[in-house]
């Protein structure tokens with residue numbers, strides 16, 4: 388049913404080095420209805436490997452995209468942090484690229500239009516491409532023109548034939564998900580105007596490793612990028628990275644700016660980031676060995692704490708029914724004997740159950756009425772935002788357990 392990796396997703400090298408194994412896990416976004424709890428859930432290996440040739444870190448299994456994305460429960464617009472991050476990116480691009488009524492901004496995996504809305508408000512034509520049917524419908528209802536398709540070179544060709552080429556293409560948190568990577572990047576090369584700019588944002592593998600963010604690893608995330616790996620990828624498609632910067636969203640991401648080869652002049656900071664990656668050892672296995680050790684240490688410390696709290700008759704819930712949360716619960720084996728339920732702000736998740744461990748999902752208000760002693764912060768990457776929203780819970784004596792990057796109780 389799945390396709391085990393035969394060669395590196397960027398450079399086809401077939402001698403890949405093992406980094407970490409999380410075991411056989413259910414799909415992290417596969418929230419279950421009450422009716423589905425009795426049926427067996429599909430599980431797939433979650434093994435991470437490094438390509439020493441191009442430095443791409445990747446998982447070995449490709450779960451068919453149809454299984455992953457047809458009804459995807461993540462709605463970007465529900466996170467304030469995400470919205471303000473998106474708005475400032477839109478403002479910078481509108482100003483620096485001098486976008487206007489004749490421009491076209493295309494977003495790949497445009498979700499519910501959370502980002503394109505800021506261009507639309509400024510009178511700039513937009514087009515979203517979103518493979519999840521339920522989310523594409525939400526975007527359309529909000530007035531964001533959206534194609535419900537997977538993006539690749541064939542779709543790009545079709546758009547070109549309709550006279551559509553983009554001044555700006557944005558693909559945030561999508562490169563990691565793309566199973567047919569080369570068809571996708573070739574599509575960007577075709578769809579981008581000769582003087583256009585493409586912006587890609589992805590979780591930054593150096594941060595993922597240094598901060599021990601193993602819960603970034605799930606079946607949807609096929610690849611874990613460094614600037615070095617991205618440079619290799621784009622060069623294969625006559626594209627050139629002209630600038631890059633580190634951004635703090637999602638626990639540390641890298642944003643790269645790409646133009647057609649020979650178009651832009653590379654910024655000085657690009658070379659600096661590449662140099663730092665070389666010093667860090669982006670293509671050597673030793674740099675990643677710590678990752679597996681670090682994860683085991685985090686698991687041991689968190690389980691010890693949860694067992695001690697249970698032994699002291701404390702009640703524990705969790706916050707954040709995200710993919711990250713599902714990975715942490717399942718990879719660490721934290722089930723109903725330790726945590727009673729999960730709360731989440733998205734009404735689309737409430738009433739469902741977490742994959743694998745089958746914890747029920749309620750609304751955050753439930754923490755205020757039920758008053759468990761502790762809430763395990765699974766959405767630790769939005770920690771500040773959540774703690775602010777849940778101030779009332781802390782005022783009635785509730786405490787948060789923050790598991791990553793350092794285990795602490797606040």
Ligand SMILES: [Zn+2]
Nearest residue numbers: 395398438441
């Ligand atoms: Zn490679």
